[in-house]
Amino acid sequence: MPDKLNPQSSVLSPHNSLLITGGAGFIGANFVHYWIKNHPDDRVTVLDALTYAGNRANLAGQENHPGFGFEHGDIRDYDLVLHLLQEQQIDTIVHFAAESHVDRSIHGPDAFVDTNILGTHTLLKAAKTAWLDAPHSLSNTPQSSVLSTQSSPYRFHHISTDEVYGSLGPDDPGFSETTAYAPNSPYAASKAGSDFLVRAYYKTYGLPMTISNCSNNYGPYQHPEKLIPLLILNCLEGRPLPIYGDGLNIRDWLYVEDHCRGIDLILKKGRIGETYNIGGNCEKTNLEVVDTLCAILDELKPLSLHSSGHSPHSSLITHVKDRPGHDRRYAIDASKITGELTYAPVESFESGMRKTVAWYLEHLEWCKNVMGEDYKKWLEQNYEK
Numbered sequence: 593m594p595d596k597l598n599p600q601s602s603v604l605s606p607h608n609s610l611l612i613t614g615g616a617g618f619i620g621a622n623f624v625h626y627w628i629k630n631h632p633d634d635r636v637t638v639l640d641a642l643t644y645a646g647n648r649a650n651l652a653g654q655e656n657h658p659g660f661g662f663e664h665g666d667i668r669d670y671d672l673v674l675h676l677l678q679e680q681q682i683d684t685i686v687h688f689a690a691e692s693h694v695d696r697s698i699h700g701p702d703a704f705v706d707t708n709i710l711g712t713h714t715l716l717k718a719a720k721t722a723w724l725d726a727p728h729s730l731s732n733t734p735q736s737s738v739l740s741t742q743s744s745p746y747r748f749h750h751i752s753t754d755e756v757y758g759s760l761g762p763d764d765p766g767f768s769e770t771t772a773y774a775p776n777s778p779y780a781a782s783k784a785g786s787d788f789l790v791r792a793y794y795k796t797y798g799l800p801m802t803i804s805n806c807s808n809n810y811g812p813y814q815h816p817e818k819l820i821p822l823l824i825l826n827c828l829e830g831r832p833l834p835i836y837g838d839g840l841n842i843r844d845w846l847y848v849e850d851h852c853r854g855i856d857l858i859l860k861k862g863r864i865g866e867t868y869n870i871g872g873n874c875e876k877t878n879l880e881v882v883d884t885l886c887a888i889l890d891e892l893k894p895l896s897l898h899s900s901g902h903s904p905h906s907s908l909i910t911h912v913k914d915r916p917g918h919d920r921r922y923a924i925d926a927s928k929i930t931g932e933l934t935y936a937p938v939e940s941f942e943s944g945m946r947k948t949v950a951w952y953l954e955h956l957e958w959c960k961n962v963m964g965e966d967y968k969k970w971l972e973q974n975y976e977k
C-alpha cells in the first residue's frame with residue numbers, strides 16, 4: 593500500500609490521480625517535483641523498484657505533500673499495479689520506469705528485456721483491466737474504448753527515446769515521428785519493443801495512450817553513470833574524463849525541466865494515439881559538452897584540482913575505447929510538438945549546464961551517497977576492465 597498517502601487527500605477531489613512509474617529515478621523525480629509544483633491539487637503515486645538508479649532521497653521535500661504516495665514495488669507485479677490503479681483511482685499513468693543506461697545494456701541485456709518490455713506490458717495489461725474491462729470499478733466511467741476517443745478520462749503516457757530511430761549521418765534531417773525504427777543497442781531495442789506494445793494496445797483495445805520520444809536529458813538528480821554528471825564528479829575529484837572514441841558523437845541535449853513541460857503539454861493537449869518527439873534543438877559533440885563543462889568548472893570551482901595538480905579541468909580529458917555499436921548522431925525534429933502544442937525549450941545549453949553544475953556543487957552529500965560500492969564496481973567494470 594502507499595505508505596504516505598494523506599487520508600485527507602481522498603476527500604479533496606483532486607483533478608487527476610497520477611501513477612508515476614520510475615518516479616525515484618532521474619527524469620521521473622524531476623517530473624514529480626515539476627508536477628506537484630504546477631498541479632498541487634492532483635494526487636501523485638510513485639511506483640518505483642529502487643534499483644541502483646532509483647533513490648528515494650530524490651523525492652525528499654514531497655513526502656509530506658498531501659496526495660503524495662510512494663510504493664516500493666516492481667512494474668512487473670501485475671497484482672500490485674492493478675491494486676494501485678483501483679485503490680488510488682488512477683486516471684493517468686506516466687511511465688518512466690526502465691533500465692535506461694546503454695552501457696549497462698551492453699554488459700547485461702536481460703534486465704532491459706525484463707523491465708522495459710515485460711514491465712511495460714504488465715502495466716498495459718493492468719491499465720486495460722482497470723480502465724477498459726472493469727470501468728465500473730473506478731469513479732470515472734470512460735465514455736468509450738474505441739479508437740476515435742479523444743475525450744477519455746484516462747491516459748497512458750509512455751516515455752520513450754530518440755535511440756529507437758538509430759543513428760543519423762552528418763547531413764541527415766533530425767528524427768521525426770515517421771522515421772523508421774532502427775534500434776542499435778539492446779537498450780534501444782527494448783524501448784522500441786515497449787513502444788510497439790503501447791501502440792498495439794491502442795490499436796487493438798483502444799487503450800488511450802500517447803508516446804513521447806525525447807533526446808538526451810541533463811539536469812539535477814541524474815545518476816553519475818551518465819556522461820554529464822560523470823564528468824562533473826570526475827572533475828571535482830581530479831579523475832580522468834573518459835571520452836569514448838574520437839569524442840565526435842553528437843547528441844541533442846535537453847534540460848530535464850523542459851522535457852517535463854513537454855510531457856505536461858502532451859497530457860493536456862496531445863492527441864490520443866499520437867507520438868510526439870521532444871528535443872532541445874541543441875546538437876553538441878561530446879567534446880563540445882566536456883569543453884563547456886570544464887570551462888564552467890574552471891570558473892565556479894577553480895580550486896577543485898589543487899590537490900591533484902590538474903588545471904585547467906580540460907587537462908583531465910582522456911580518450912578511451914569506444915562503446916560497441918556507438919550511435920554517431922542523434923537529432924530531433926520537434927516541429928510536431930512545436931506546431932501542435934506550442935512547445936519550445938526554455939533553457940539554452942549554457943544556462944542549463946550552469947544550473948546543472950551548480951546543483952551538483954550544492955548537493956555533494958547526495959553525490960557521495962550514490963557513489964557507493966556499486967558505483968565503484970560499475971566504474972571498474974566499464975572503464976578498467
Ligand code: NAD
Pocket residue numbers: 613614615616617618619620639640641642643644645646647665666667668687688689690691692693707711751752753754783805806807808809810815
Ligand atoms: P533512470 O535510470 O534514472 O531511472 C529509472 C527509474 O526506474 C529508477 O528509479 C528505477 O528504480 C526505476 N525502475 C527500474 N526498473 C523498475 C521496475 N522493474 N519497476 C519499477 N521501477 C523500476 O532513468 P531516466 O534517465 O530517468 O529515464 C526515465 C525514462 O526516460 C526511461 O524510460 C528512459 O528510457 C527514458 N529516456 C531517458 C532519457 C535520458 O536522457 N535520461 C532520454 C530519453 C528517454
Ligand code: DAU
Pocket residue numbers: 692693694695752753754755806807808809817818819820822834835836837841842843878915922
Ligand atoms: O538519446 C536518449 C538517450 O540518452 C536515453 O534514451 C538514455 O536513457 C540516456 O542514457 C542517454 O543515452 P546515451 O548513451 O546517449 O547517454 P550517455 O550519457 O551514456 O552518453 C552520452 C554520450 O557520451 C554518448 O555518445 C556516449 C558518450 N560517453 C558516455 C559515457 C558514460 C562517453 O564518451 N564517455 C562516457 O564515460
